[in-house]
Amino acid sequence: MNADEIKKRLVAILGPERVNTDDATLEKYSKDMTEAPEARPGFVVFPQTTEEVAAIVKLANEAKLPLTPRVAGTNLGGLTIPSPGGCVIDLTQMNRVLEVNPSERYAIIEPGVTFEGIKKHLDENRYDLVIGYPLSPPWTSVVANCLLDGLGNLSFRYGTMAEWINGIEAVLPTGEVIRAGSCALSPLWFNRAPMPDLVGLFVSWQGTTGIVTKMAVQLWPRRAERLRTFIMFYTWKEAFEMLARFARYNIYDDIGGLSWVTSKLLFKIEKPGPKDPNEPIFFLYLDISAEDKEELNLKIKMMNRELERGRDQGMQIESPMDVKTLTSINPDFDKFAEFPTYLDFLIETKGRGLTWVGTYGPVNRLAEGAEKCEKIMWAHGFPPTLVIRPMKGGHYAVLRCITIFDRSDPEDRKRAAAVNAALCDQVLELGYIPYKAPAWAVRKFLPRLDQGYLHTLQRIKDLLDPNGIMNPGKWLLGTEELKQALKTRE
């Protein structure tokens, strides 16, 4: 089927105004913020219903047309860069909050619902519920972040956002629509158990197994009192020792931290040089919520007691400072006060390039990981912006190394790719695993992957997507490279 015929068929499904093939649109959808090579799609379409998505997918099978689902396109793994000549399914017009269930505490949403959108819905309708927010811009998709195993400000308590999914409706790569989770059997979307968990077929598969058109995501009670407080540390070792101690208490909503570079960026130093050895290295933050002041004060008392214990053991720890205090020194700290937030200092930079190696891994290797990654970033000429957080009560942790670069400068893009490659080697060595992994990262850890696991992944992909149309190349699924790797290892 040629491009004209495909366009005619797409227009028959969606109407002419929701099928775009103009140069400006195709150019916009050919890239993201990362160093990933650009690829120009042939079509960009805007479905509004599950039926329209299913019709597009059926057509794509007929035409062997690669499909790439996308909402904001702000992931840092090049995951929404399409196949050349393929079709981007922009899901931003599927942006309805379909239901909020206050007793079971979940919302059923479409993929175009943003963090800003769901907050507005919950606030305007006076629900006594909140959702967790990532440190990504307010216009990013809740569904996409859940499906990509992203995390949010409640992840210390509740784990990755994928763990907050109660159920989904999805269009399979062959066009059938399925439901997974309790909604496959019950009118309520209350949980994934006790059914065989087919939701997992869509989590971290990067859009290679279908398009999720509805999702039930868990919400949590809104608490009356909230405090976000920052504590400065002077060594990685002491910072992570205290972080691990805090993680043992089941009283915090969130524990995490940012390397000193972040503070420099907030003071508008675009390319900070090496740190003054006398200044803090790490800003640990704690989010505490409570039903009333009494509960809040008790939690603060417990926090201070642990800090005092650390000081008695010789740790150099500054007194906690709440966001209001920091904001009175530097108004830009208000970006950490409310969610969803827009960290413009990371994005609105010269050339607007942003990339990372984001990983999940062991809590007890954070200090070693941070020290080694910091050295690698300096060696490549990038100030080390590190973001760290224990997850799910401290069972594991997030270690992210963020690189700001100039996308318009080919040399800077090469340097960004090189630092990511070096960081990836290092974190893999320490037992961390990249999440939202770009194809280049998968290529790096391919030789380490369990053979049976890899084989099963490819078999599932072949079963679900016989024509290989769904987001080709992501996770290297369906590629000759992966098939070759499987053969070689056999």
Place this chain on the structure above:
Amino acid sequence: MEVVLEKPESMNLLGLILKMIIERNLKQGMMADLVANTRGNLRLGAGQMKATLKFEGERVVVARDWLIPARAKVAASLDTFLAIGLGKNPVIPFLLGKISLGGNLLWLLKLMPVFQVK
């Protein structure tokens, strides 16, 4: 009237905080007049971080480390320094030995409001 960082890329957190506070304070006419009529170096220490404010009339230069000569000096823990920066009266911490002052104290007291958040 401007506040300039000497070697911004390597400036420490103390210097950056000072720049931000002083810039905001200089928007008030009286404060700008005070600074315009001031000359000399003021050394500041917060925790182990050091900075010097160089009052040069039409501009204030923030330098990392302590420069010699200095007309006055003030040093405290980072906590105490920030508390004073946020408007706390420095007399009580001084009496409690939490803050160390030296040099021309009258000059220092006159300048104190310049690096306190209003």
